[in-house]
Amino acid sequence: MGALEKLAEQIGLALVEVMAESGYGPLGQLSAARVAERDVEIRFNRFDSPLVAVNQQITAVISKKKSPGLVLIGWSNLFSRSIGEVRSQMDGQANLVDTISDPNLLGVVESQEFGQIVAPERAPLYFSIAAPSDIQREVTSFASVVSGAISGWFDARSTLSELTELARRPLATPWDQDNPGADRLRSVVILQILNGREDDAAILMAWYLNRNSYRNRDSRERAAAFDVALAEIFPTYARARKSIN
Known part of the structure; x- marks a missing residue:
């Protein structure tokens, strides 16, 4: 050695x-x-x-x-x-x-x-x-x-409510000061579903899909693909999404 x-x-x-x-x-x-x-x-x-x-x-x-x-x-x-x-x-x-x-x-x-x-x-x-x-x-x-x-x-990240609030906030970096973190938001949506809060997950995802801008790794098309994939994996989430569309 x-x-x-x-x-x-x-x-x-x-x-x-x-x-x-x-x-x-x-x-x-x-x-x-x-x-x-x-x-x-x-x-x-x-x-x-x-x-x-x-x-x-x-x-x-x-x-x-x-x-x-x-x-x-x-x-x-x-x-x-x-x-x-x-x-x-x-x-x-x-x-x-x-x-x-x-x-x-x-x-x-x-x-x-x-x-x-x-x-x-x-x-x-x-x-x-x-x-x-x-x-x-x-x-x-x-x-x-x-x-x-x-x-x-x-x-500051020890409850699901705190993480949900953070998921909506911009993840400020030198190259992007305005958009939420794409991975963080996806993770929080999944975590809400795993904790039986499908309605909250559906509301957060609907808010994200209605944004006008995304981080350069993300887009409305990619976010929509994530939304569809979630609905296929979790029928309870699919029902929650339909209820707010």
Whole structure:
């Protein structure tokens, strides 16, 4: 094992310890092999995610980048395997992309890099680890961000009503300040159906279909394809949609 691989392994072990104190457990095993050539990811699942069928997850990315040693980058994710299973039954027109290289991506409700939440003007947020002596300081800082700003981000997305409100809001990015997030909206519509709120799902989808503009990955035609696919999978949703047409 090379020096970088050993450093990455030590970082991973330290992360598991501090993240457990913050209420998160690791998903799977850390493999630090070839960290000099590619990023290493460790995913953590919150022990007590408040929403049924949705997990609050943290992804810690250990990366070589250009700095000496390694850097640690964090991502906060809302993930639902159930949503992914529903979307995997749909074609590319409904799913925004023609081919899916990783089916797990279909289950992502929303994902943000830590820096986009803590200080968007300085994103991404790096935790630099050049030597083993840096590990405890940096992973502790990482866990502090999780317990602070990231916890607040999750708290604002801890109920279906909050997610429904967010689904209607613009997902502001440098290239689009006006339109809702296409994946987030699709995920929330499915989540409403899975929670027995087909009427709310139908209302949200009707509102989306009546918009005049969409993000560049989306269109009224793609949104309509998603609507049709949902109606085929969920007869209760089809009845709800007919009732408001």
